[in-house]
Amino acid sequence: MTPEIRELLGAFGAQGYVADESIATAVFLARELGRPLLVEGDAGVGKTEIARAWAAIAGAELIRLQCYEGLDVSTALYEWNYPRQLLRVRIAEAEGQSAGAMEETVFSRAYLHERPLLRALTSDGPAVLLIDEVDRADEAFEAYLLELLSDFQMSIPELDTVTATSVPLVVVTSNGTRELSDALRRRCLYQYVDYPSFDKELAIVALRAPDAGDALARQIVQFVQGARRMELVKKPGIAETLDWTAALLRLGVTTLAEDRTDRILETLAALVKTREDRAAFTCDVVARMAAAC
Numbered sequence: 001m002t003p004e005i006r007e008l009l010g011a012f013g014a015q016g017y018v019a020d021e022s023i024a025t026a027v028f029l030a031r032e033l034g035r036p037l038l039v040e041g042d043a044g045v046g047k048t049e050i051a052r053a054w055a056a057i058a059g060a061e062l063i064r065l066q067c068y069e070g071l072d073v074s075t076a077l078y079e080w081n082y083p084r085q086l087l088r089v090r091i092a093e094a095e096g097q098s099a100g101a102m103e104e105t106v107f108s109r110a111y112l113h114e115r116p117l118l119r120a121l122t123s124d125g126p127a128v129l130l131i132d133e134v135d136r137a138d139e140a141f142e143a144y145l146l147e148l149l150s151d152f153q154m155s156i157p158e159l160d161t162v163t164a165t166s167v168p169l170v171v172v173t174s175n176g177t178r179e180l181s182d183a184l185r186r187r188c189l190y191q192y193v194d195y196p197s198f199d200k201e202l203a204i205v206a207l208r209a210p211d212a213g214d215a216l217a218r219q220i221v222q223f224v225q226g227a228r229r230m231e232l233v234k235k236p237g238i239a240e241t242l243d244w245t246a247a248l249l250r251l252g253v254t255t256l257a258e259d260r261t262d263r264i265l266e267t268l269a270a271l272v273k274t275r276e277d278r279a280a281f282t283c284d285v286v287a288r289m290a291a292a293c
Contacts, residue, residue, distance in 0.1 A: 008057070012057065016207060018203045026190075036170035037170065037172070038190050040174045040176055042194075045193045047173040050193075060168075061123060063123070063129050063168070065117060066132050076141070077154055116129070123166060131170065133173055133174065134174050135175055136175075139181065143181070149188065152164040172188060198225055201225070204241070205241065205242065209249070212248075216254060220245055220248070223256055224244070226289050226292065240270065247270040251263060268286075
């Protein structure tokens with residue numbers, strides 16, 4: 001491990017994010033090579049938090065584009081301020097301006113609503129652009145991103161091409177709900193984030209929920225790791241681990257034991273997030289898992 005990557009690992013830890021060497025290396029290379037970083041993994045494994053921590057480390061603004069089905073350019077890049085444009089046209093007509101002069105005036109940056117992608121390109125200071133859950137957007141929008149990811153510029157028909165004032169750090173996340181194009185992957189560095197090991201998850205709980213103490217934290221992580229080995233619709237992520245820890249502490253649970261099964265069941269709303277999965281956690285199952293912790 002190089003000194004720079006070791007320093008970056010420490011910086012992530014200072015922001016409350018327990019990164020491993022592979023994550024720190026990927027972030028380091030993305031920064032040094034000026035390339036977007038594509039982070040894949042199941043929901044809840046900490047992909048979005050990489051961008052949040054990176055922004056804090058870099059002293060940069062975090063600009064987030066949350067992707068979803070039907071996302072379009074007017075939401076992601078820019079939208080014209082039509083009421084202001086119309087008002088300006090009426091004023092220009094009253095002043096007797098020519099059509100060409102009016103067009104040049106109203107189709108200028110002053111009449112643009114900057115959406116996340118354009119804001120990242122025009123930011124005067126450092127910025128981290130988070131394109132979150134890109135797999136939820138359709139393939140057409142994914143193709144639209146390619147110009148940004150390769151050249152850090154976007155085309156606006158009325159204004160020509162907008163090139164980045166200061167090249168942003170870009171993190172693209174995907175939950176793997178659909179396969180991404182080779183063109184997008186080719187433009188990015190790649191990192192897969194899996195569910196954490198026992199030791200890593202224990203370190204996360206210790207860092208983010210120190211009130212739990214070592215003994216309870218170990219029991220919690222062992223219980224959650226056991227839950228992930230079950231046939232669940234939605235396996236609990238790190239966020240659920242931390243939520244469940246907070247719920248247990250709030251209800252005064254200081255140990256997971258068979259005689260606390262009722263209380264454990266009461267807190268599973270913070271850990272288990274579907275009806276089918278909740279049905280799998282019967283009293284007997286929870287008692288057995290608690291006894292094994």
